[in-house]
Amino acid sequence: MKVAITLDGRVGSGQLRRFTVGSAPAVGVLALQGDVAEHLRALARAGATAVGVRRPDELAAVDALVIPGGESTTMWKLTMAFDIAEPLRKRLAAGMPAFGSCAGMIMLADRLLDGVAGQETLGGIGMTVRRNAFGRQVDSFESDISLAGITGPPDAPFRAVFIRAPWVEAVSDKVTVLGTERVTGRIVAVRQGPLLATSFHPELTGDLRIHGYFVDMVRERA
Numbered sequence: 001m002k003v004a005i006t007l008d009g010r011v012g013s014g015q016l017r018r019f020t021v022g023s024a025p026a027v028g029v030l031a032l033q034g035d036v037a038e039h040l041r042a043l044a045r046a047g048a049t050a051v052g053v054r055r056p057d058e059l060a061a062v063d064a065l066v067i068p069g070g071e072s073t074t075m076w077k078l079t080m081a082f083d084i085a086e087p088l089r090k091r092l093a094a095g096m097p098a099f100g101s102c103a104g105m106i107m108l109a110d111r112l113l114d115g116v117a118g119q120e121t122l123g124g125i126g127m128t129v130r131r132n133a134f135g136r137q138v139d140s141f142e143s144d145i146s147l148a149g150i151t152g153p154p155d156a157p158f159r160a161v162f163i164r165a166p167w168v169e170a171v172s173d174k175v176t177v178l179g180t181e182r183v184t185g186r187i188v189a190v191r192q193g194p195l196l197a198t199s200f201h202p203e204l205t206g207d208l209r210i211h212g213y214f215v216d217m218v219r220e221r222a
């Protein structure tokens, strides 16, 4: 069911912004492991009807999916244990919008470097992601990022939180690079059609611009 609502939210600079909310699409958060609650909260504030997804029938009921940050090796094992890996791959192949943050970015990568033995991904985005890439240098840090089409002057940049984060090492020509980390120059935000991924954790900052952008992507698709 789609419900018309309006919502006020604060953007990174602290100013209040009204999100244009014509309908509230049902957006699931893959709830096997990771920071599920934070994504549910951010999605609800960005105008979606947010629900946890663990089982194939729950996946079938949503318009789109967020794959949270957490630990991709565990998340992969649990997608197998819950028999949801193949249903996820099928929905992604059929064009379901999805957004992956950090471990979720790893799950959406077609190619993975520095995974553990037996670790697979769901794939969908034509990119090569290196797991724990920033983590080798510094375990966690924050950095201001400009994101094409999401933040840009006169908006404040996005304050990005990185925790043992992956980076994107290569992209196919279908992928649009939305943002790079300033110090390393590494790609940290990408989009390919209905799929969006960030190396960092917008669900932890209270800045709703990326979740709002994703909910708009879902609405455009509906």
Ligand code: GLN
Residues within 6 Å of the ligand: 068, 069, 070, 071, 072, 073, 101, 102, 103, 104, 106, 131, 132, 163, 164, 165, 166
């Ligand atoms: N290093 C984690 C992994 O491999 C990702 C970390 C995160 O999601 N914060 O999945």
